[in-house]
Amino acid sequence: MLNGLKHLVGGSHLPRFASTMLRACFAGAQNDIFSDLLIYHTSVEGDSVSLAAFIKDRARALGFDAAGITSADDLAATEEVLLQRIDGGLMAGLSWFTPARARLACRPQELLPGARSIVALAASYNAVEPPLEETGAPRGRVARYAWGSDYHEVLRERLWHLVEEIGRELGYSPGARTFVDSSPLVDREVARRAGVGWVGKNTNVLIRGLGSWAFLAAIILDVPLPEDPPLLTHCGSCDLCIRACPTGALLTPYTLDNARCIAYQTIENRGVIPQELRPLMGDWVFGCDICQEVCPVNRKAARSRWEEFQARGPETARPDLVALLEMDTPTYQARYRGSPLKRARRTGLQRNAAVALGNAGDPAARPALERALETPDAPVRGHAAWALGRIGGREARQALEAARRTEQDPDVREEMHEALAKLP
Ligand code: B12
Ligand code: SF4
Ligand code: SF4
Numbered sequence: 219m220l221n222g223l224k225h226l227v228g229g230s231h232l233p234r235f236a237s238t239m240l241r242a243c244f245a246g247a248q249n250d251i252f253s254d255l256l257i258y259h260t261s262v263e264g265d266s267v268s269l270a271a272f273i274k275d276r277a278r279a280l281g282f283d284a285a286g287i288t289s290a291d292d293l294a295a296t297e298e299v300l301l302q303r304i305d306g307g308l309m310a311g312l313s314w315f316t317p318a319r320a321r322l323a324c325r326p327q328e329l330l331p332g333a334r335s336i337v338a339l340a341a342s343y344n345a346v347e348p349p350l351e352e353t354g355a356p357r358g359r360v361a362r363y364a365w366g367s368d369y370h371e372v373l374r375e376r377l378w379h380l381v382e383e384i385g386r387e388l389g390y391s392p393g394a395r396t397f398v399d400s401s402p403l404v405d406r407e408v409a410r411r412a413g414v415g416w417v418g419k420n421t422n423v424l425i426r427g428l429g430s431w432a433f434l435a436a437i438i439l440d441v442p443l444p445e446d447p448p449l450l451t452h453c454g455s456c457d458l459c460i461r462a463c464p465t466g467a468l469l470t471p472y473t474l475d476n477a478r479c480i481a482y483q484t485i486e487n488r489g490v491i492p493q494e495l496r497p498l499m500g501d502w503v504f505g506c507d508i509c510q511e512v513c514p515v516n517r518k519a520a521r522s523r524w525e526e527f528q529a530r531g532p533e534t535a536r537p538d539l540v541a542l543l544e545m546d547t548p549t550y551q552a553r554y555r556g557s558p559l560k561r562a563r564r565t566g567l568q569r570n571a572a573v574a575l576g577n578a579g580d581p582a583a584r585p586a587l588e589r590a591l592e593t594p595d596a597p598v599r600g601h602a603a604w605a606l607g608r609i610g611g612r613e614a615r616q617a618l619e620a621a622r623r624t625e626q627d628p629d630v631r632e633e634m635h636e637a638l639a640k641l642p
Contacts, residue, residue: 269387270443276383277339280376281524283432284340284425286412286446290326290333290438296407297324308469310477311487323404326438330395335443336436337380338412340423341373342522344431348532356578357536358571361481361505362431364558365535366527371556373398373435381437393440398433405434413446419471420459420509424451429519430510459509464498468509480506484570485562490597490629493636496573496604503542503570504559530557539578540586542571543602565595572598576605584609588617591634599625600633607637615641 270287277285300309300320309315326333343363350357363369377396385391397403406423409415414434415425422430426449453471460468467478476482480502483491491499499506510516522528529535534557545553550564559567572590575583587609590602603621606614615638622634 266441266443269384269441272387273337273380273384273443277337277380280379281341282339282376282380282435283342283428283520283523284414286338286409286414287443288336288338288408288412288445290330290336292326293324293404293407293411296404297321300324300404303473307477308473308475311482312476319402323402324407326403329403330393330438330440332393332440333395333438334441335439335445336408336412337439337443338409338414339373339377339435339437340409340414340425340428340432341369341376341435341524341527342428342432342520343369343524343527344428344519344522345528346521347535348529350532350536353538356539356575356580356583357501358503358539358542358574359501359507360503360535360537360559361507362510362535363433364504365529366524367530367556368558368560369433369527370398370400370558372524372526373433377435377437384439384441388441395438397436397438399435403436403438405436408436409434411448413448416449416451417472418459418513418515419453419457420463420468420513421472421474422510424513424515426451427518427520429516430513431516431519431522456514458512458514462508462512464500464508465495480508484566488563488566488597490600491569491573493604496601497577497608499570499573500577501539501574503537503539503567503574504562534559537571539571539575540583543568543575543583543586543590565598568593568595568598569601572601572605576601576608579609581609581611584611584613584617588613591617591621596627596630599627600630603630603633603637607640610641 274285297320300323301317303309304315304317304320322328326336343366345362345365374396377398381394381396397405399405406417409423410417415423418424418430423434424430425432457471460471465478465480467475469475478495480499483495483499484502484504533553545564545568547564554560562570572587575587584606587602587606591599593599603618606618618634618638622631625631625634
Protein backbone atom coordinates (compact mmCIF):
# COMPACT_ATOMS: atom_id res chain seq x y z
CA MET A 219 0.00 0.00 0.00
CA LEU A 220 2.85 2.31 0.90
CA ASN A 221 4.44 1.81 -2.45
CA GLY A 222 1.13 2.50 -4.06
CA LEU A 223 0.85 5.77 -2.17
CA LYS A 224 4.41 6.70 -3.01
CA HIS A 225 3.60 6.13 -6.62
CA LEU A 226 0.47 8.22 -6.30
CA VAL A 227 2.09 11.20 -4.58
CA GLY A 228 5.09 11.09 -6.84
CA GLY A 229 3.02 10.50 -9.95
CA SER A 230 3.24 13.05 -12.70
CA HIS A 231 -0.51 12.77 -13.33
CA LEU A 232 -1.15 14.77 -10.15
CA PRO A 233 -0.62 18.54 -10.29
CA ARG A 234 2.76 19.09 -8.70
CA PHE A 235 1.59 20.88 -5.62
CA ALA A 236 -1.45 18.69 -4.97
CA SER A 237 1.01 15.85 -4.63
CA THR A 238 3.08 18.02 -2.32
CA MET A 239 0.12 18.61 -0.05
CA LEU A 240 -0.55 14.90 0.08
CA ARG A 241 3.05 14.32 1.00
CA ALA A 242 2.82 17.05 3.60
CA CYS A 243 -0.02 15.16 5.31
CA PHE A 244 2.08 12.01 5.42
CA ALA A 245 5.18 13.78 6.55
CA GLY A 246 3.26 15.23 9.49
CA ALA A 247 2.06 11.79 10.64
CA GLN A 248 3.64 10.49 13.84
CA ASN A 249 2.74 6.82 13.42
CA ASP A 250 5.74 4.53 12.87
CA ILE A 251 3.97 2.86 10.03
CA PHE A 252 4.58 6.06 8.07
CA SER A 253 8.20 6.59 9.06
CA ASP A 254 9.09 5.34 5.63
CA LEU A 255 7.44 8.47 4.33
CA LEU A 256 9.93 10.82 6.02
CA ILE A 257 11.76 10.71 2.76
CA TYR A 258 8.91 12.76 1.37
CA HIS A 259 9.48 15.57 3.84
CA THR A 260 12.61 16.51 1.95
CA SER A 261 10.71 16.71 -1.26
CA VAL A 262 7.94 18.77 0.40
CA GLU A 263 10.59 21.33 1.25
CA GLY A 264 12.01 20.96 -2.20
CA ASP A 265 8.60 21.65 -3.70
CA SER A 266 7.90 24.69 -1.54
CA VAL A 267 11.33 26.04 -2.48
CA SER A 268 10.54 25.59 -6.13
CA LEU A 269 7.04 27.06 -5.64
CA ALA A 270 8.67 30.11 -4.02
CA ALA A 271 11.00 30.40 -7.02
CA PHE A 272 8.03 30.01 -9.35
CA ILE A 273 6.12 32.80 -7.54
CA LYS A 274 9.07 35.19 -7.70
CA ASP A 275 9.63 34.39 -11.33
CA ARG A 276 5.97 34.96 -12.25
CA ALA A 277 5.87 38.14 -10.12
CA ARG A 278 8.72 39.50 -12.20
CA ALA A 279 7.00 38.46 -15.42
CA LEU A 280 3.89 40.34 -14.27
CA GLY A 281 6.00 43.47 -13.83
CA PHE A 282 6.85 43.49 -10.12
CA ASP A 283 10.37 44.74 -9.50
CA ALA A 284 11.12 42.93 -6.24
CA ALA A 285 9.63 40.03 -4.32
CA GLY A 286 10.31 38.26 -1.05
CA ILE A 287 8.57 35.83 1.23
CA THR A 288 7.93 35.90 4.95
CA SER A 289 5.85 33.81 7.30
CA ALA A 290 2.32 34.68 8.37
CA ASP A 291 3.45 34.97 12.00
CA ASP A 292 2.25 38.00 13.96
CA LEU A 293 4.26 41.21 13.54
CA ALA A 294 4.23 41.65 17.30
CA ALA A 295 6.97 44.27 17.72
CA THR A 296 5.42 46.46 15.02
CA GLU A 297 2.02 46.14 16.67
CA GLU A 298 3.58 47.59 19.83
CA VAL A 299 5.09 50.45 17.80
CA LEU A 300 1.78 51.24 16.07
CA LEU A 301 -0.14 51.27 19.35
CA GLN A 302 2.47 53.53 20.95
CA ARG A 303 2.28 55.91 17.99
CA ILE A 304 -1.51 56.12 18.25
CA ASP A 305 -1.25 56.63 22.00
CA GLY A 306 1.37 59.34 21.56
CA GLY A 307 -0.83 61.24 19.08
CA LEU A 308 1.54 60.60 16.16
CA MET A 309 -1.24 59.23 13.96
CA ALA A 310 -3.52 62.19 14.74
CA GLY A 311 -5.87 63.08 11.91
CA LEU A 312 -6.22 59.55 10.56
CA SER A 313 -9.47 58.66 12.31
CA TRP A 314 -9.54 55.24 10.63
CA PHE A 315 -6.13 54.32 12.09
CA THR A 316 -7.60 52.89 15.29
CA PRO A 317 -5.94 50.51 17.77
CA ALA A 318 -8.23 47.76 16.43
CA ARG A 319 -6.98 48.35 12.89
CA ALA A 320 -3.36 48.51 14.06
CA ARG A 321 -3.75 45.12 15.79
CA LEU A 322 -5.37 43.56 12.75
CA ALA A 323 -2.66 45.01 10.49
CA CYS A 324 -0.05 43.02 12.39
CA ARG A 325 -1.93 39.70 12.59
CA PRO A 326 -1.92 38.04 9.18
CA GLN A 327 -3.74 34.99 10.50
CA GLU A 328 -6.70 37.16 11.43
CA LEU A 329 -6.61 38.75 7.99
CA LEU A 330 -6.73 35.32 6.33
CA PRO A 331 -7.74 32.31 8.41
CA GLY A 332 -5.20 29.53 7.90
CA ALA A 333 -2.55 31.97 6.63
CA ARG A 334 0.94 30.42 6.31
CA SER A 335 3.02 32.80 4.19
CA ILE A 336 3.14 36.33 2.85
CA VAL A 337 4.50 37.19 -0.57
CA ALA A 338 5.77 40.78 -0.37
CA LEU A 339 6.12 42.68 -3.63
CA ALA A 340 7.33 46.05 -4.84
CA ALA A 341 6.62 48.00 -8.00
CA SER A 342 8.72 50.97 -9.02
CA TYR A 343 6.99 54.27 -9.79
CA ASN A 344 10.19 56.14 -10.55
CA ALA A 345 8.92 57.85 -13.70
CA VAL A 346 10.75 60.54 -15.63
CA GLU A 347 9.46 64.05 -14.91
CA PRO A 348 7.72 65.24 -18.09
CA PRO A 349 9.26 68.30 -19.75
CA LEU A 350 7.44 71.50 -18.97
CA GLU A 351 6.92 74.48 -21.21
CA GLU A 352 7.93 77.45 -19.05
CA THR A 353 5.13 80.02 -19.10
CA GLY A 354 6.12 81.89 -15.96
CA ALA A 355 2.81 80.93 -14.33
CA PRO A 356 3.17 79.63 -10.76
CA ARG A 357 3.10 75.85 -10.66
CA GLY A 358 2.47 73.31 -7.97
CA ARG A 359 4.22 70.03 -7.32
CA VAL A 360 2.65 66.58 -7.11
CA ALA A 361 4.41 63.66 -5.42
CA ARG A 362 5.88 61.21 -7.90
CA TYR A 363 3.76 58.29 -6.81
CA ALA A 364 0.69 60.11 -8.13
CA TRP A 365 1.93 61.06 -11.60
CA GLY A 366 0.43 58.03 -13.28
CA SER A 367 -2.62 55.80 -12.84
CA ASP A 368 -4.07 54.78 -9.51
CA TYR A 369 -1.72 52.09 -8.22
CA HIS A 370 -4.41 50.47 -6.08
CA GLU A 371 -6.29 49.37 -9.18
CA VAL A 372 -3.25 48.56 -11.31
CA LEU A 373 -1.51 46.46 -8.67
CA ARG A 374 -4.61 44.72 -7.32
CA GLU A 375 -5.31 43.35 -10.78
CA ARG A 376 -1.73 42.07 -11.15
CA LEU A 377 -1.84 40.50 -7.69
CA TRP A 378 -4.91 38.49 -8.66
CA HIS A 379 -3.17 37.38 -11.86
CA LEU A 380 -0.36 36.13 -9.68
CA VAL A 381 -2.77 34.31 -7.36
CA GLU A 382 -4.33 32.64 -10.42
CA GLU A 383 -0.93 31.51 -11.64
CA ILE A 384 -0.08 30.13 -8.21
CA GLY A 385 -3.39 28.26 -8.28
CA ARG A 386 -2.60 26.77 -11.68
CA GLU A 387 0.80 25.65 -10.43
CA LEU A 388 -0.70 24.15 -7.28
CA GLY A 389 -3.58 22.51 -9.10
CA TYR A 390 -6.11 24.10 -6.76
CA SER A 391 -7.09 27.60 -5.68
CA PRO A 392 -5.21 28.52 -2.52
CA GLY A 393 -6.73 30.68 0.20
CA ALA A 394 -5.38 34.10 -0.64
CA ARG A 395 -5.90 37.78 0.20
CA THR A 396 -4.27 40.66 -1.63
CA PHE A 397 -3.10 43.96 -0.15
CA VAL A 398 -2.17 47.28 -1.70
CA ASP A 399 -1.84 50.25 0.61
CA SER A 400 -5.44 50.80 1.67
CA SER A 401 -6.06 47.36 3.17
CA PRO A 402 -5.23 46.70 6.81
CA LEU A 403 -1.77 45.20 6.63
CA VAL A 404 1.40 46.92 7.75
CA ASP A 405 2.97 46.93 4.28
CA ARG A 406 6.40 48.29 5.19
CA GLU A 407 7.08 45.84 7.99
CA VAL A 408 5.99 42.93 5.81
CA ALA A 409 8.36 44.10 3.06
CA ARG A 410 11.20 44.50 5.56
CA ARG A 411 10.71 41.09 7.12
CA ALA A 412 10.50 39.46 3.68
CA GLY A 413 13.88 40.96 2.74
CA VAL A 414 12.37 43.14 -0.02
CA GLY A 415 14.03 46.23 1.42
CA TRP A 416 15.16 47.99 4.56
CA VAL A 417 13.50 50.81 6.51
CA GLY A 418 15.11 54.20 6.05
CA LYS A 419 15.15 56.94 8.66
CA ASN A 420 12.40 58.72 6.71
CA THR A 421 10.32 55.56 7.43
CA ASN A 422 10.18 54.54 3.77
CA VAL A 423 11.27 51.10 2.62
CA LEU A 424 14.36 51.32 0.44
CA ILE A 425 14.90 48.61 -2.14
CA ARG A 426 18.19 47.71 -3.75
CA GLY A 427 18.28 49.27 -7.22
CA LEU A 428 14.88 50.98 -6.82
CA GLY A 429 15.39 53.18 -3.79
CA SER A 430 12.16 54.13 -2.04
CA TRP A 431 10.32 55.04 -5.25
CA ALA A 432 8.30 51.86 -5.04
CA PHE A 433 4.80 50.81 -4.08
CA LEU A 434 4.49 47.89 -1.73
CA ALA A 435 1.95 45.12 -2.12
CA ALA A 436 1.41 41.69 -0.58
CA ILE A 437 -0.45 38.42 -0.89
CA ILE A 438 -1.24 36.38 2.19
CA LEU A 439 -1.48 32.70 1.30
CA ASP A 440 -2.58 29.60 3.18
CA VAL A 441 0.34 27.75 1.57
CA PRO A 442 3.62 27.18 3.45
CA LEU A 443 6.63 28.73 1.73
CA PRO A 444 10.28 29.15 2.74
CA GLU A 445 11.10 32.55 4.24
CA ASP A 446 13.63 35.05 2.92
CA PRO A 447 15.88 36.66 5.51
CA PRO A 448 15.58 40.40 6.22
CA LEU A 449 18.38 42.55 4.79
CA LEU A 450 21.11 43.85 7.08
CA THR A 451 21.43 47.18 5.25
CA HIS A 452 20.76 50.43 7.13
CA CYS A 453 21.17 54.19 6.72
CA GLY A 454 24.42 54.42 8.66
CA SER A 455 25.20 57.92 9.86
CA CYS A 456 23.18 59.66 7.13
CA ASP A 457 20.37 61.92 8.34
CA LEU A 458 19.75 64.02 5.22
CA CYS A 459 16.01 63.28 5.15
CA ILE A 460 15.51 64.37 8.74
CA ARG A 461 17.33 67.62 8.14
CA ALA A 462 15.52 68.28 4.85
CA CYS A 463 11.95 67.82 6.10
CA PRO A 464 10.57 71.38 6.08
CA THR A 465 7.94 70.79 8.77
CA GLY A 466 10.03 68.75 11.20
CA ALA A 467 7.65 65.80 10.73
CA LEU A 468 10.48 63.29 11.15
CA LEU A 469 10.79 63.69 14.89
CA THR A 470 13.59 61.15 15.25
CA PRO A 471 14.91 58.48 12.89
CA TYR A 472 12.02 56.16 11.85
CA THR A 473 9.38 58.27 13.61
CA LEU A 474 6.91 60.37 11.66
CA ASP A 475 4.42 62.78 13.18
CA ASN A 476 1.53 62.31 10.80
CA ALA A 477 -0.07 65.71 11.44
CA ARG A 478 3.16 67.56 10.55
CA CYS A 479 3.67 65.67 7.29
CA ILE A 480 2.80 67.58 4.12
CA ALA A 481 1.56 64.33 2.60
CA TYR A 482 -1.08 64.07 5.31
CA GLN A 483 -2.05 67.73 5.12
CA THR A 484 -2.41 67.82 1.33
CA ILE A 485 -4.05 64.41 0.82
CA GLU A 486 -5.84 63.18 3.90
CA ASN A 487 -6.79 66.34 5.79
CA ARG A 488 -10.22 67.37 4.54
CA GLY A 489 -10.46 70.56 6.57
CA VAL A 490 -8.22 73.38 7.66
CA ILE A 491 -4.42 73.14 7.32
CA PRO A 492 -2.78 74.56 10.47
CA GLN A 493 -1.57 78.08 9.71
CA GLU A 494 1.93 77.48 11.05
CA LEU A 495 2.46 74.66 8.53
CA ARG A 496 1.22 76.50 5.43
CA PRO A 497 4.36 78.58 4.73
CA LEU A 498 6.45 75.41 5.09
CA MET A 499 4.50 73.54 2.42
CA GLY A 500 6.06 75.45 -0.47
CA ASP A 501 4.54 74.41 -3.78
CA TRP A 502 3.38 70.90 -2.81
CA VAL A 503 -0.27 70.41 -3.73
CA PHE A 504 -0.51 66.62 -3.42
CA GLY A 505 1.89 64.63 -1.25
CA CYS A 506 5.53 65.49 -0.67
CA ASP A 507 8.77 63.93 -1.87
CA ILE A 508 11.39 66.05 -0.13
CA CYS A 509 12.65 63.35 2.25
CA GLN A 510 12.95 60.96 -0.69
CA GLU A 511 14.49 63.42 -3.14
CA VAL A 512 17.42 64.09 -0.82
CA CYS A 513 18.06 60.41 -0.15
CA PRO A 514 21.38 59.29 -1.65
CA VAL A 515 20.02 55.78 -2.20
CA ASN A 516 17.40 57.22 -4.55
CA ARG A 517 20.00 58.91 -6.72
CA LYS A 518 20.89 55.62 -8.35
CA ALA A 519 17.34 54.27 -8.57
CA ALA A 520 16.31 52.58 -11.80
CA ARG A 521 13.47 54.06 -13.82
CA SER A 522 10.03 52.45 -13.58
CA ARG A 523 9.17 49.97 -16.31
CA TRP A 524 5.46 50.31 -15.55
CA GLU A 525 3.63 52.09 -18.33
CA GLU A 526 0.75 52.81 -15.91
CA PHE A 527 3.03 54.77 -13.55
CA GLN A 528 4.59 57.03 -16.18
CA ALA A 529 3.48 60.65 -15.85
CA ARG A 530 0.19 61.34 -17.61
CA GLY A 531 1.50 64.75 -18.65
CA PRO A 532 3.22 67.87 -17.33
CA GLU A 533 -0.02 69.12 -15.77
CA THR A 534 -0.25 66.05 -13.55
CA ALA A 535 3.26 66.46 -12.17
CA ARG A 536 3.47 70.29 -12.13
CA PRO A 537 -0.06 71.72 -12.37
CA ASP A 538 -0.70 75.37 -13.13
CA LEU A 539 -1.83 76.64 -9.73
CA VAL A 540 -4.37 79.20 -10.92
CA ALA A 541 -5.96 76.62 -13.23
CA LEU A 542 -6.05 74.14 -10.33
CA LEU A 543 -7.70 76.70 -8.06
CA GLU A 544 -10.34 77.48 -10.67
CA MET A 545 -10.89 73.92 -11.90
CA ASP A 546 -14.57 73.08 -12.39
CA THR A 547 -16.05 69.65 -11.74
CA PRO A 548 -16.08 68.39 -15.38
CA THR A 549 -12.40 69.39 -15.81
CA TYR A 550 -11.51 67.71 -12.54
CA GLN A 551 -13.38 64.53 -13.50
CA ALA A 552 -11.75 64.37 -16.91
CA ARG A 553 -8.23 65.19 -15.77
CA TYR A 554 -8.06 62.99 -12.71
CA ARG A 555 -10.12 59.97 -13.73
CA GLY A 556 -8.22 56.88 -12.53
CA SER A 557 -5.55 59.03 -10.83
CA PRO A 558 -4.45 58.88 -7.17
CA LEU A 559 -5.11 62.64 -6.98
CA LYS A 560 -8.81 61.87 -6.72
CA ARG A 561 -8.21 60.99 -3.08
CA ALA A 562 -7.77 64.67 -2.22
CA ARG A 563 -11.07 65.57 -3.96
CA ARG A 564 -11.51 68.67 -6.09
CA THR A 565 -11.94 71.06 -3.18
CA GLY A 566 -8.90 69.61 -1.40
CA LEU A 567 -6.75 70.31 -4.47
CA GLN A 568 -8.20 73.82 -4.72
CA ARG A 569 -7.43 74.48 -1.05
CA ASN A 570 -3.86 73.22 -1.59
CA ALA A 571 -3.50 75.39 -4.71
CA ALA A 572 -4.52 78.43 -2.64
CA VAL A 573 -1.80 77.67 -0.07
CA ALA A 574 0.83 77.16 -2.79
CA LEU A 575 -0.22 80.43 -4.45
CA GLY A 576 0.15 82.20 -1.10
CA ASN A 577 3.65 80.77 -0.84
CA ALA A 578 4.52 81.70 -4.44
CA GLY A 579 3.51 85.29 -3.64
CA ASP A 580 2.81 86.13 -7.28
CA PRO A 581 0.44 89.16 -7.52
CA ALA A 582 -0.81 87.81 -10.86
CA ALA A 583 -2.71 85.17 -8.86
CA ARG A 584 -4.67 87.81 -6.90
CA PRO A 585 -7.79 87.95 -9.14
CA ALA A 586 -8.18 84.15 -9.02
CA LEU A 587 -7.80 84.14 -5.23
CA GLU A 588 -10.34 86.95 -4.94
CA ARG A 589 -12.83 84.91 -6.97
CA ALA A 590 -12.09 81.94 -4.69
CA LEU A 591 -13.44 83.96 -1.75
CA GLU A 592 -16.87 83.34 -3.31
CA THR A 593 -16.65 79.55 -3.75
CA PRO A 594 -19.11 77.31 -1.84
CA ASP A 595 -16.38 75.34 -0.03
CA ALA A 596 -15.43 76.95 3.30
CA PRO A 597 -11.81 75.65 3.52
CA VAL A 598 -11.14 76.91 -0.04
CA ARG A 599 -12.45 80.36 0.92
CA GLY A 600 -10.45 80.39 4.15
CA HIS A 601 -7.16 79.36 2.53
CA ALA A 602 -7.68 81.81 -0.34
CA ALA A 603 -8.05 84.54 2.28
CA TRP A 604 -4.80 83.44 3.90
CA ALA A 605 -3.04 83.51 0.50
CA LEU A 606 -4.33 87.00 -0.24
CA GLY A 607 -3.02 88.11 3.13
CA ARG A 608 0.43 86.89 2.09
CA ILE A 609 0.37 88.40 -1.38
CA GLY A 610 -1.00 91.69 -0.05
CA GLY A 611 -1.79 94.90 -1.91
CA ARG A 612 -4.69 97.32 -1.95
CA GLU A 613 -6.89 95.06 -4.10
CA ALA A 614 -6.39 92.16 -1.69
CA ARG A 615 -7.47 94.33 1.24
CA GLN A 616 -10.61 95.52 -0.57
CA ALA A 617 -11.57 91.98 -1.60
CA LEU A 618 -11.02 90.60 1.91
CA GLU A 619 -13.02 93.41 3.55
CA ALA A 620 -15.92 92.93 1.14
CA ALA A 621 -15.92 89.15 1.58
CA ARG A 622 -15.74 89.39 5.36
CA ARG A 623 -18.94 91.46 5.42
CA THR A 624 -20.98 88.67 3.85
CA GLU A 625 -19.09 85.58 5.10
CA GLN A 626 -21.32 83.30 7.20
CA ASP A 627 -18.74 80.70 8.33
CA PRO A 628 -17.08 81.84 11.60
CA ASP A 629 -13.78 80.03 10.84
CA VAL A 630 -13.52 81.61 7.41
CA ARG A 631 -14.38 85.02 8.85
CA GLU A 632 -11.57 84.53 11.35
CA GLU A 633 -9.15 83.64 8.50
CA MET A 634 -10.19 86.84 6.72
CA HIS A 635 -9.77 88.85 9.87
CA GLU A 636 -6.27 87.48 10.46
CA ALA A 637 -5.29 88.00 6.82
CA LEU A 638 -6.40 91.63 7.02
CA ALA A 639 -4.53 92.12 10.28
CA LYS A 640 -1.29 91.01 8.61
CA LEU A 641 -1.62 93.40 5.68
CA PRO A 642 0.47 96.54 5.96
C1 B12 B 1 -0.94 56.04 6.97
C2 B12 B 1 0.00 56.11 5.81
C3 B12 B 1 0.59 57.33 5.52
C4 B12 B 1 0.54 58.54 6.46
C5 B12 B 1 1.75 58.39 7.41
C6 B12 B 1 1.41 57.96 8.75
C7 B12 B 1 2.62 57.25 9.39
N1 B12 B 1 3.09 57.77 10.49
O1 B12 B 1 3.11 56.30 8.87
C8 B12 B 1 0.81 59.70 5.48
C9 B12 B 1 -0.48 60.18 4.86
C10 B12 B 1 1.53 60.89 6.08
C11 B12 B 1 1.65 58.97 4.45
C12 B12 B 1 2.64 59.56 3.71
C13 B12 B 1 3.35 58.92 2.73
N2 B12 B 1 3.14 57.67 2.27
CO1 B12 B 1 1.95 56.40 3.14
N3 B12 B 1 0.98 55.02 3.96
C14 B12 B 1 0.28 54.97 5.03
C15 B12 B 1 -0.24 53.54 5.26
C16 B12 B 1 -1.70 53.47 4.80
C17 B12 B 1 -0.11 53.04 6.70
C18 B12 B 1 1.30 53.26 7.29
C19 B12 B 1 1.38 52.93 8.75
O2 B12 B 1 0.91 51.91 9.20
N4 B12 B 1 1.99 53.84 9.50
C20 B12 B 1 2.28 53.67 10.91
C21 B12 B 1 3.80 53.55 11.05
C22 B12 B 1 4.31 53.46 12.47
O3 B12 B 1 4.08 52.36 10.42
P1 B12 B 1 5.16 52.25 9.25
O4 B12 B 1 5.47 53.56 8.70
O5 B12 B 1 4.77 51.18 8.34
O6 B12 B 1 6.27 51.76 10.27
C23 B12 B 1 7.50 51.36 9.87
C24 B12 B 1 8.58 52.08 10.60
O7 B12 B 1 8.01 53.09 11.39
C25 B12 B 1 9.24 50.98 11.38
N5 B12 B 1 9.59 51.37 12.70
C26 B12 B 1 8.82 51.89 13.64
N6 B12 B 1 9.56 52.07 14.73
C27 B12 B 1 10.81 51.66 14.47
C28 B12 B 1 11.95 51.64 15.25
C29 B12 B 1 13.14 51.15 14.70
C30 B12 B 1 14.34 51.14 15.53
C31 B12 B 1 13.15 50.68 13.37
C32 B12 B 1 14.39 50.16 12.79
C33 B12 B 1 11.99 50.72 12.61
C34 B12 B 1 10.83 51.21 13.17
O8 B12 B 1 8.37 49.87 11.42
C35 B12 B 1 7.58 49.93 10.29
C36 B12 B 1 8.16 49.17 9.14
O9 B12 B 1 8.98 48.21 9.45
C37 B12 B 1 0.72 52.71 4.32
C38 B12 B 1 0.07 51.49 3.66
C39 B12 B 1 -0.05 50.33 4.61
N7 B12 B 1 -1.17 49.67 4.57
O10 B12 B 1 0.89 50.03 5.33
C40 B12 B 1 1.13 53.76 3.26
C41 B12 B 1 2.57 53.72 2.78
C42 B12 B 1 3.46 53.59 3.97
N8 B12 B 1 2.75 55.03 2.18
C43 B12 B 1 3.50 55.06 1.14
C44 B12 B 1 3.93 56.23 0.47
C45 B12 B 1 4.49 56.07 -0.93
C46 B12 B 1 3.84 57.47 1.11
C47 B12 B 1 4.50 58.78 0.67
C48 B12 B 1 5.89 58.63 0.10
C49 B12 B 1 3.57 59.51 -0.34
C50 B12 B 1 4.05 60.90 -0.74
N9 B12 B 1 5.05 61.04 -1.57
O11 B12 B 1 3.47 61.87 -0.34
C51 B12 B 1 4.51 59.57 2.01
C52 B12 B 1 5.79 59.32 2.79
C53 B12 B 1 5.90 60.10 4.05
C54 B12 B 1 6.97 59.50 4.94
N10 B12 B 1 8.10 60.15 5.11
O12 B12 B 1 6.77 58.40 5.45
C55 B12 B 1 3.98 53.67 0.78
C56 B12 B 1 5.46 53.53 1.20
C57 B12 B 1 6.29 52.79 0.19
C58 B12 B 1 7.69 52.61 0.70
N11 B12 B 1 8.57 52.33 -0.24
O13 B12 B 1 7.97 52.68 1.88
C59 B12 B 1 2.98 52.75 1.60
C60 B12 B 1 3.58 51.47 2.12
C61 B12 B 1 1.80 52.46 0.64
C62 B12 B 1 2.15 51.34 -0.36
N12 B12 B 1 1.57 50.16 -0.20
O14 B12 B 1 2.95 51.52 -1.26
N13 B12 B 1 1.35 57.63 4.45
S1 SF4 C 1 6.94 63.65 3.09
FE1 SF4 C 1 7.65 65.79 3.29
S2 SF4 C 1 6.70 66.57 5.15
FE2 SF4 C 1 6.48 64.32 5.18
S3 SF4 C 1 8.25 63.59 6.31
FE3 SF4 C 1 8.89 63.61 4.18
S4 SF4 C 1 9.82 65.65 3.85
FE4 SF4 C 1 8.66 65.73 5.76
S1 SF4 D 1 18.31 60.20 3.38
FE1 SF4 D 1 19.88 59.03 4.48
S2 SF4 D 1 18.94 58.64 6.48
FE2 SF4 D 1 17.28 59.24 5.13
S3 SF4 D 1 16.46 57.31 4.33
FE3 SF4 D 1 18.01 58.03 2.87
S4 SF4 D 1 19.90 57.02 3.50
FE4 SF4 D 1 18.48 56.86 5.20
